[in-house]
Amino acid sequence: MTEPHISSGAAAPKVGFVSLGCPKALTDSELILTQLSAEGYQTSKTFDGADLVIVNTCGFIDDAVKESLDTIGEALAENGKVIVTGCLGARQAEGGHNLVESIHPAVLAVTGPHATHEVMEAVHKHLPKPHDPFVDLVPAQGIKLTPRHYAYLKISEGCNHRCTFCIIPSMRGDLVSRPVGDVLGEARRLFEAGVKELLVVSQDTSAYGVDVKYRTGFWDGKPVKTRMLDLVRELGELAKGFGAWVRLHYVYPYPHVDEVLPLMAEGLVLPYLDVPFQHSHPDVLRRMKRPASGEKNIERLQRWRELCPDLVIRSTFIAGFPGETEAEFQHLLDFMEEAQIDRAGCFAYSPVAGAAANDIPGAVPDALREERRARFMAVAERVSAQRLQRYVGATMQVLVDSAPGMGKKGGVGRSYADAPEIDGVVRLLPPQKISKTLKMGEFTKARIVAAEGHDLLALPI
Numbered sequence: 001m002t003e004p005h006i007s008s009g010a011a012a013p014k015v016g017f018v019s020l021g022c023p024k025a026l027t028d029s030e031l032i033l034t035q036l037s038a039e040g041y042q043t044s045k046t047f048d049g050a051d052l053v054i055v056n057t058c059g060f061i062d063d064a065v066k067e068s069l070d071t072i073g074e075a076l077a078e079n080g081k082v083i084v085t086g087c088l089g090a091r092q093a094e095g096g097h098n099l100v101e102s103i104h105p106a107v108l109a110v111t112g113p114h115a116t117h118e119v120m121e122a123v124h125k126h127l128p129k130p131h132d133p134f135v136d137l138v139p140a141q142g143i144k145l146t147p148r149h150y151a152y153l154k155i156s157e158g159c160n161h162r163c164t165f166c167i168i169p170s171m172r173g174d175l176v177s178r179p180v181g182d183v184l185g186e187a188r189r190l191f192e193a194g195v196k197e198l199l200v201v202s203q204d205t206s207a208y209g210v211d212v213k214y215r216t217g218f219w220d221g222k223p224v225k226t227r228m229l230d231l232v233r234e235l236g237e238l239a240k241g242f243g244a245w246v247r248l249h250y251v252y253p254y255p256h257v258d259e260v261l262p263l264m265a266e267g268l269v270l271p272y273l274d275v276p277f278q279h280s281h282p283d284v285l286r287r288m289k290r291p292a293s294g295e296k297n298i299e300r301l302q303r304w305r306e307l308c309p310d311l312v313i314r315s316t317f318i319a320g321f322p323g324e325t326e327a328e329f330q331h332l333l334d335f336m337e338e339a340q341i342d343r344a345g346c347f348a349y350s351p352v353a354g355a356a357a358n359d360i361p362g363a364v365p366d367a368l369r370e371e372r373r374a375r376f377m378a379v380a381e382r383v384s385a386q387r388l389q390r391y392v393g394a395t396m397q398v399l400v401d402s403a404p405g406m407g408k409k410g411g412v413g414r415s416y417a418d419a420p421e422i423d424g425v426v427r428l429l430p431p432q433k434i435s436k437t438l439k440m441g442e443f444t445k446a447r448i449v450a451a452e453g454h455d456l457l458a459l460p461i
Helices: 023-038 062-078 099-103 116-126 168-172 180-192 228-240 255-265 282-288 297-307 326-339 366-391
Strands: 014-019 042-044 052-057 082-086 150-154 197-201 216-219 222-225 245-248 272-274 312-319 343-348 395-402 411-414 426-428 443-452 455-460
Touching: 014 023, 014 062, 023 042, 023 052, 023 082, 023 116, 023 150, 023 197, 052 062, 052 116, 062 082, 062 099, 082 116, 150 180, 180 197, 180 216, 180 222, 180 228, 197 228, 222 228, 228 245, 228 255, 245 272, 255 297, 282 326, 297 326, 312 326, 312 366, 326 366, 343 366, 366 443, 395 426, 395 455, 426 443
Parallel strands: 014 042, 014 052, 052 082, 150 197, 197 245, 272 312, 312 343, 426 455
Antiparallel strands: 216 222, 395 411, 395 443, 411 426, 443 455
């Protein structure tokens, strides 16, 4: 029996697509969308009129699980033919049954994360591919869900840590580093396509290459070790040729990260580190089973700032973790003041089904968790506002994210201190020179005239 197909004269089959969750899930979505386009499928962000729908889910915290399940239900109600992928697809319900299938038994197929091949097999089964795909119409860098001028570059999958609040390893598995040549090849294609900012992401960027014992790979005919320092150096050299930025996310504070700071000081990569500290008190960190003890983090931050005075630190924290005492929480507030974290986010602890932290005694009441989160953010915002003042009067390079009408009335951009969607912005005033224009996706020099809240106000020059 031959595989059915749609004749070249018929309209291309249309796949509705929804991507939920973190940047790592976003890169999974981009891979699936790229493959769909390569095979001649059309894609749509709406359910109405699509031949079937793919939902890439998040399953990390309860709110994300609810959003994913609600979206699946909405897709089933509006379309009826739904394929589910992503982290929630790997979750099990009580009794060992698949969680998604137990709640939405009408779905056509369920896969876990980073499962492009399995998703495409399900698509082929329920929506046969066109006979003559126009492969040459797919851009070399693939399909992206971010604006044209920035992109996420995923360097590994999974994680070797077993933090008690996290179930990601049970969904995404242990650390698997991508071959260094593949990562650098993708980076070059993105730069060639016009990307001006590359955001390096993974579950643990500092551990890149641990699983393959830092083996030597090859890139452009030369040997390159599968190791964070070597990868970052090559990315920085590559970016320099395109006048682009490289930004590092999810960097655990291991000692070898010190080696990357000189690359930041010399301008090869942005002097910005996203370091997920989660807490400061040694006892809380032990209950969390975090890979860093916390006791040396202040010293490490001081050392990093000595190596690179312009360094910006972003981090995330959890307030109200099981067993957290008022003294332990106060330790965290004191740490924020001493560490001078430039950008910080905080979550009130939320129990996650299957997480080991659920069994830790001393659950903190919901109201107290929220109160502590609010107290933390008050301190974090005060520290951040103080740190921003040092830029006033300086001239900075700003990547323009929005500039209607060529920026004649101003625009919005970001400095090296601002990652997209999670940090502040630089609000650009109308240029004083009539000849000065702004364009989305390009850099402009700007003089910082004020700091307001999380943001900077600047005059393009």
